[in-house]
Amino acid sequence: MVKIKFFLSLLISAVFFFLISRPAGQITFRPAAFFSPFEGFWRNAESIKTNNFDEVSGLGLSSPAAVTIDEFRIPHIFAHTKEDMAKIQGYLTAKDRLWQMEFQTHAAAGRISEIVGRGPGDAALKLDKENRRKGIARAAEIASRSMMENPDTKTILQAYSDGVNAYIQSLDSRSLPLEYKLLNYQPEAWSPYKSALLLKYMANTLTSASEDVENSNALKLWGEEMFRLLYPENPFPQAPIIPEGTPFDFKNELFAPEPAKKTFKKYKSSGKSYAQNNLIGLTEMEESENGIGSNNWAVAGSKTASGKPILCNDPHLGFSLPSIWYEIQISCPGVNAYGASLPGAPGVISGFNDSIAWGVTNSERDVFDFYKITYKDAGKNEYQYGTEWKKTEKRVETYKIKGGEIVTDTVIYTHYGPVVYPNTDEGDLALKWTAHDESNDALTFLKLNKARNYRDYAEAISHYQCPGQNFVFASGNGDIAIWQQGKFPNKYKGQGQFILNGADTTHTWKGYIPQEHNPHILNPARGYVGSANQRPTDNTYPYWYAGCRYENFRNRRLFSRLDSMNKITIQDMQNLQLDEYSMYAADVLPVMLTETDSVAATPLQKEMLETLSKWDYYYHKESVGASMFEIWWYYLQKEIWSDDFSQHNVPLVYPNRSATIVLLRDSVRFKFYDNINTPERENRKEVVIKAFKDASDSLARIPASNREWAKVKATFIPHLTRILKPFGKYDIPVGGNNGILNAVGKKWGPSWRMVVSMGEEIEAYTIFPGGESGNPGSPFYDDYIPLWTEGKYHKAWFMKGEEDTKGKVSTKIVFR
Numbered sequence: 121m122v123k124i125k126f127f128l129s130l131l132i133s134a135v136f137f138f139l140i141s142r143p144a145g146q147i148t149f150r151p152a153a154f155f156s157p158f159e160g161f162w163r164n165a166e167s168i169k170t171n172n173f174d175e176v177s178g179l180g181l182s183s184p185a186a187v188t189i190d191e192f193r194i195p196h197i198f199a200h201t202k203e204d205m206a207k208i209q210g211y212l213t214a215k216d217r218l219w220q221m222e223f224q225t226h227a228a229a230g231r232i233s234e235i236v237g238r239g240p241g242d243a244a245l246k247l248d249k250e251n252r253r254k255g256i257a258r259a260a261e262i263a264s265r266s267m268m269e270n271p272d273t274k275t276i277l278q279a280y281s282d283g284v285n286a287y288i289q290s291l292d293s294r295s296l297p298l299e300y301k302l303l304n305y306q307p308e309a310w311s312p313y314k315s316a317l318l319l320k321y322m323a324n325t326l327t328s329a330s331e332d333v334e335n336s337n338a339l340k341l342w343g344e345e346m347f348r349l350l351y352p353e354n355p356f357p358q359a360p361i362i363p364e365g366t367p368f369d370f371k372n373e374l375f376a377p378e379p380a381k382k383t384f385k386k387y388k389s390s391g392k393s394y395a396q397n398n399l400i401g402l403t404e405m406e407e408s409e410n411g412i413g414s415n416n417w418a419v420a421g422s423k424t425a426s427g428k429p430i431l432c433n434d435p436h437l438g439f440s441l442p443s444i445w446y447e448i449q450i451s452c453p454g455v456n457a458y459g460a461s462l463p464g465a466p467g468v469i470s471g472f473n474d475s476i477a478w479g480v481t482n483s484e485r486d487v488f489d490f491y492k493i494t495y496k497d498a499g500k501n502e503y504q505y506g507t508e509w510k511k512t513e514k515r516v517e518t519y520k521i522k523g524g525e526i527v528t529d530t531v532i533y534t535h536y537g538p539v540v541y542p543n544t545d546e547g548d549l550a551l552k553w554t555a556h557d558e559s560n561d562a563l564t565f566l567k568l569n570k571a572r573n574y575r576d577y578a579e580a581i582s583h584y585q586c587p588g589q590n591f592v593f594a595s596g597n598g599d600i601a602i603w604q605q606g607k608f609p610n611k612y613k614g615q616g617q618f619i620l621n622g623a624d625t626t627h628t629w630k631g632y633i634p635q636e637h638n639p640h641i642l643n644p645a646r647g648y649v650g651s652a653n654q655r656p657t658d659n660t661y662p663y664w665y666a667g668c669r670y671e672n673f674r675n676r677r678l679f680s681r682l683d684s685m686n687k688i689t690i691q692d693m694q695n696l697q698l699d700e701y702s703m704y705a706a707d708v709l710p711v712m713l714t715e716t717d718s719v720a721a722t723p724l725q726k727e728m729l730e731t732l733s734k735w736d737y738y739y740h741k742e743s744v745g746a747s748m749f750e751i752w753w754y755y756l757q758k759e760i761w762s763d764d765f766s767q768h769n770v771p772l773v774y775p776n777r778s779a780t781i782v783l784l785r786d787s788v789r790f791k792f793y794d795n796i797n798t799p800e801r802e803n804r805k806e807v808v809i810k811a812f813k814d815a816s817d818s819l820a821r822i823p824a825s826n827r828e829w830a831k832v833k834a835t836f837i838p839h840l841t842r843i844l845k846p847f848g849k850y851d852i853p854v855g856g857n858n859g860i861l862n863a864v865g866k867k868w869g870p871s872w873r874m875v876v877s878m879g880e881e882i883e884a885y886t887i888f889p890g891g892e893s894g895n896p897g898s899p900f901y902d903d904y905i906p907l908w909t910e911g912k913y914h915k916a917w918f919m920k921g922e923e924d925t926k927g928k929v930s931t932k933i934v935f936r
Contacts, residue, residue: 210283433479443890
């Protein structure tokens, strides 16, 4: 049955590619080769049956090594040296995920159009230009040099690359991964530079959600006072990562705790205003993905039934198949680590070893600022910086479009960074981004994999720069900790919220927060540490910082639950990861319901009011109340903001959910309640009722049998290309949502769930929405999805040695 479904999916995809490849004259699909019985797609179908024993040679190992493949196809590597371990990890990861690894590096380097052509509406070429103008490839060049200058990372990255290349060299036209056959191209040799590209691509995903342009437009349109009302720094009590009231025994040597007040209207230097002079209309701006975030926490033995710490992690990222993560165990003398690896990079990113466990969430810190560049003349060869003129560097980017077309684009570099947006209404905008700096982030994970205690953990993460992460920690000896780690600029209050003036030296970043001053805590009295993308500290922290995605709901729910829990078990922690209670619905729905007393309700509207008045705020998959609330909330936000925000035709971002809730709660009348397209002056009651009626009309178009939350949300996991639809999974019946601990949205959510109980015998449970294989013809391509959907885990087989027999073995591989 698996093979039949696979062949049907392939036929659909083949016809699709044959049709789309013809109009532009680009030979993206060769039917004869694709359908060949000798080397075509038939060769990619796999059976669930596997060999009991296999041998591999040709990696140049120093001595034989053993690999156990378990029932879930998870490899457990046992080598005699770290170099051999890295080679085997590279080989096995490529065996399962080669196409994914390479496709992602092409995306990071701005080379997707080499594979798929320009794409519909030049979409692929536009994405390539965006990524090259951001300087992702150049950042990877700088990072790979730093990594290769360090003997530890040089050895491991080169060995990993050698392993990947050994697998590539073993391929022939029959055994090529399916997507190469569909898209008609060949894999390239792997290198440490490509591993660096993957790490920088992750930095782009997690730190590039800048709202500088949108904020500047809002400030220009509505002024500072209204801006502060629409986009407050702290709309809700935060429940920060570091407990409120924790003293900080250091001070900011560069800026006072409350810097000299500089309003955005009056602050000027060299005659240049802080805010821009013109509204900026950028049609090519990349839209940030809602829902990116994560949860992690660790509870001390004083709160657990076992008396040992338990650590949990679930990073929230955009879904895709093949899956983002590759589960693996790597072992050699001095290292025995298990967890989620990033295909294309050595080591384990989120996991545990026999002494410690660790997990990560995104810090949300703003390390991505735009500067307006003032040129000396139209040649753009020099630009103003204070009283001097600095020379620009021009880098010609060449795009080799599939089919033979060559396109070039000149990117201008300043000392801030590359000009990402040239020729805007406000001039050229250059990007200052910590991802461009020299870094060796890979070293952090290689050191974590072999860390034994808190001191080792703290030393390991000290090397980490971008994207900033909250590293949670637990050890077998009972310690728990969390440290927000990254290279964070030391900014004056308000710096980077708007476009900065590149000609003004006072707008330049003046330095970075010392690593030891980054927010961190060890063994707090409350018995737990954790993060959910909220602000890291209270207002007594001596450094100012900002972020455009700080969470106000998951963190409050997490901490309130942990505060009330004792005698905690692994099952309790799994249940908490799957918790579907909505703090934001509980915050705002009562306000909304109070305004519906005068509604002349239809039968459906009466049903909505009755259902919502009894709803318990849980987003279970079968909940109709969740569907009704989300539809109503969608129309309410639209009713409040869309008329004012859409009329200007420039990038603007709606005030976030927290700010909107506060405004609704506190203001009966407000400027933005009024619809500028009507003669009446609407108030809160009128916008709430209008949105309610729109929601009921929308709900009426949905058959009653399809109003359950899972059906309305319609979660799906697309193929990485986004165009090979038969290789994705659709209409997944799962609850949760953004702002909820079980943060499963439509196309993003928990990409990896892990619960680890420390102690002499480590007990761990993991799951992710996909499978170990990247081959759509394999039964291991998406076999985890049913478990993940049902909120189940599989018990991790953490082998103590290659002779461990506690788990179920699928295959034994000997590497000669």
